[in-house]
Amino acid sequence: MPEIFGEPLDSAIPDDLTLSQFFLDSYHPRRPVRTDAPWLIEDETGRRIGFEEIRARTFGFANGLVLRYGIKEEEVVLIFSPNHVDYPPAIWGTHRLGGIISGANPTYTEEELLHQILLVKATLIIAHPSSLHTALGAARAARIPSDRVITFGESTQPTVESIIQLGLRNEPAFVERRLKKGEGKTKVAFLNFSSGTTGKPKAVAIAHYAPIVNVIQIAQYTKINENYAPWEEQRFRPSDIVAGVLPFFHIYGLVFSIYAVPFFGMSLVVIQKFGFTDFLKSIERHRITHLTLVPPQIVLLCKHPAVNNYDLSVIRFLISGAAPLSAELVNQLMKVIPNAQIGQGYGLTETSTSLTMYSVDQKIGVPGSAGRLLPGVVARVVKPDGSLAGFNEPGELRVKTPSLALGYWNDEQATKETFVEGWLRTGDEVIIREDKEVFIVDRLKEIMKVRGFQVAPAELEGCILDHRDVADTCVVPIPDDYSGEVPLAFVVLRAFAADRVGNDSREADKIKASIMKHVADNKVAYKHLAGGVEFIDVIPKNPSGKLLRRVLRDQARQLRAGELKAKL
Template identity: 45%
Template sequence: MAEITSPIRKAPQFPDDLTLAQFLFDYQHPIRLPREPDSPWIIDSVSGKTFLQEELRDRTWCLANALSFSYGLGPDHTVGIVSGNHVDFPIAIWAAHRLGASAFTLNPIFNVAELTPFLLDMKPALLFVNSVALEAVQAAATQTGLTRDRIILLDSSEKRDLCSLQELVETGLAKKETYQFEEFKLKPGEGKTKVALCFPSSGTTGVPKMAAIPHAAIIANILQNAAHDAGTDEMTVPIMERRFRPGDVSLAALPFFHIFGLLLNLHYHIFSGMVVLIMPKFDFKEYLSIIKHYQVNHLSLVPSILVLFSKHPAVKAEDLTSLRVVFAGGAPVNNHLVRAMAALIPQAVVEQSYGMTEVAGILAMPPLNRRIATGSGGRLLPGNTARVVKQDGTLAGPGETGELYIKGPSLATHYVNNEKISADTFVDGWVRSGDECYFDEDGEIYVVDRIKDFIKVRGFQVAPAELEAQLAANPDVADCCVVPVPHEFSGEIPKAYIVLSKAAAERVSRDPEEGEKIKSALIQDIAEKRAKYKALGELEFIDSIPRNAAGKLLRRVLRAKALNDHEAGAAAPGENGV
């Protein structure tokens, strides 16, 4: 198996002379399905306010007009958005694109130390900020030379010395008769190099950096997804049988500062004619209430939300009957959680997909004739090619693991201000994923683990995800993470961090000995069902597992904790005071 391609061999034609905003608002691709004229593009789930296409277009135009008039924003500039989900989050991006500027996104819970390196790399001309993040952003901006008048509030605030996005929209409208900005136009082919968006990514190294994604790559990924959903030329799927179709209602609770939330849950669903409900702040009970109230058809989930569906007492199957499609992604998913979700909503397709920031979203999707996930990440989208490279540099065959290399029309071009890691990751037209994967005989991809996360026990590799999947299946476990700890004989041994389920935690609070029984049972379960070298050497209960906004385990945090605890224990005096 030298290379793997999509079963839908021909990728759809994509324009390379349009910005993302122009593609979404001003261009009709043949594969795009028409929506009803009065169908909203967006609904604010809190206020219930709806936004039609023309309303969003006008709001974007007015903001672009003001940004050009008041700030001189243009093609050589970059704007940053530091915010949770908000109706005006995409408006800021689309307005920047109308002017030829690029945009980047950052998590609003980042502190000053986390924000500062990104601002130094990106050198933004403007920052759109949610008031929750304002204090940290102001401090970081000061350190990077960005003045206060360059910070624009996305939401309402009493900080009257700061301009708000709404005020700029009003300014742009007021200037319409005397001043109109000039729409930025790409030259043919320029969409493949002109950066549209930058997202933080750990890439193959675990070091945070900004992946630069051009307009054409984002547009290509949207069209690849649409082509996959439409089926092949020989077996075209009727519109009313497609997974993504006009009139469906999608709940956007995943953060827009992450690629899964912004480009798939928002942009692709809008392109597909769906109504996108924007949830500003995630609260699971409110999430369930929105599903019932708005009769939501589509959910895009990360593993932590799947855990809640399987464990939270507020979940009622009768409130979820409107759901038709549920996709889990953003991080490897324990398949038993997917199957538990499928059992809860048997009327729906419940599946996993595989993607990464460096491919502008999704790389592979499940076959259209499957309703319940098998544990694979699906088959490559049309236009994508993959290789699996073994440690010795040779190409893997079916069932053989190695690092996944990807080629296709939706690739990022580089990491901002990081030539060395860019050169290591983007190699001769391929992107190295940093994921240990294999393809089966049917061309479906299975992710074993991140390459750097393998635990080496006496020379044998142990995949943490394998142990985590087994631990998470236990009803006493709400969440878990497995990391290596040093061991004098074995080199490393696995250590499990466990978050107890609510019921188990209550038992332990009543009887502390119950905690030791649970630990013993979990360790014994792994010992009985896995090879001896995969046995857990240690197990510790903790309150929560650190994850990023996409739901990915921040394994490096617990790896560092385990190492520090081990070193502290080794340095502690023994019984003889030595």
């Protein structure tokens, strides 16, 4: 099979604008004429925020940052918060100053947050009151003054609102810089985190140009501003209402929710935290028409009894991403939201974000398929021997796209291994059919996907090895109906711990519980050992010392199969 090409991009994309300048200040032929629909709707209060207010708050925040903190070009502002209506203005205001944004998972532990702060060299932290204690602890450890931790919402710290009002009360204290021709392709906008196979998450450097390109790629692919079908059948229309439930710190929620949705003229309902029955209430209350979800949320839509209590007939579109969605779930979903177009997309942090999406010509995407390549994307499927795979043959997906990230921040070795001569090695095994439908078979990398989040086994192994009773360990994924995958730890006990177990069988359960608690105390919830702990005499390794993870993966599945059989 030769290289597979998405259709050519059919419009120019500016490379001399920042994201704020492109989305708030400029025109593009793919951009629809906007109605008077709000840009953002606050889920809890129903507050509606229009373009002029967004633009004013963006200026106010930028001006306030300069006046109070002297934020300069290239400084990193870290946002440690669940979704909030001021999250977009905080991003856009920072970009007005030439600063860089790094979003952090608001459920991180202090240790995990500190790692991110130090790696990106953040000088200001924006937290939510619910995550403030952790933010202050990590800031203290990083020697960031406490007054440089500000919050969305009221707290004892300086607030985003106070910074905005300071900026709005004063004359402009900065002159926004216009980029040189081509500079948008190299000027860093985001440092988003993606897990690596060798330990803690790595920062992906994303230029301003990349999300601009990706939004235009999606716009062209979905025929935005084209009268290609009757109005009621068009996928994205001005005044459609989108559920902003995907976390904004994640590339999926960042690019699609914060950039694509307003560019397409739609309104985003900003949902702070996903709780399923509250989510159903939000759909009904705001008449939400478009859902962008991950498979665990779709499992709930298909199986939770509360669904029957709500009117979901208004939903016209659903796309699933971040992990593969089974054909069986799609079939169940069609019964729950029969009026909706349903399908999948695929992308990575390193491609900022989407590479594939199901076609607008399909009401229901091909079962099991991640869709077809977006415009401007080129793909190869490479077999283990380096040769190109044919149609219907599995191999590693490698891609070129104008939305490609610049590489890993301050990690030259990882960048060289993954970004090779303009191609991204995705680490995902795929099959591409003759009709160019892309099927994700498996991940060649050892990364797990838990509820759509990436989890590096090596990071958990390092944590487990800190436990006093553990001599060696290997973490593998096991399938889970809700989370997709969950981590299970195989553990070799130290001699004295093994002796305790030998003398008293009850000690085994105590040690397993202690190891699981140790991980829970040190890692964010989706990294917990939900698959449990199994004791083993020795961790299998090859002659060079590399863990034979596949052997233990197979063993874990056999163990679980045996447990299920015993219950029947």
